[in-house]
Amino acid sequence: MGLRDSTGIETGSRLAEYGSTIDRYDLLLGLIPTAFAVAGIAGRIFDLSGKATLLAGVVIAALALLDGLFFRPPTRPRGT
Template identity: 50%
Template sequence: MQRIIRAIPGFARLRRLVSTVTRWDLLLAIIPMAFAGAATAMRALGLPLEAGLVLAGVVGALALVDGLFLRPPNGLQGA
């Protein structure tokens, strides 16, 4: 299996990119992904706009609370 994965063009570049993603990058990515997921759910399930926006807002707020208050950054790491 390792041989097959190594033969995929650009796999090494993708692996390097994924290895550089930090927790903060993921927290920032959660917010727009929550809204995109809510829009998809609204479209697929026929949910009202308000329900989708509330759901996405709660997910985004939880990501912000986690990143700012529950586990805040500790200084300039890697700067």
């Protein structure tokens, strides 16, 4: 929780509270659209075709999916 001043408005950042709850799988899910965005920007900069740009995004996203689902899959929490 953030600190409140005399007006009752929180002065602390709520983002800092959620920073510790972001885990590896959240980052992998964020990597998928980021891969397509970066590939699209690189395609524009280097004047690549749409197919090559899309293929680059698919390769990066597929690697993230394979890593998250097969190479290091999620496990049950230890308490259950």
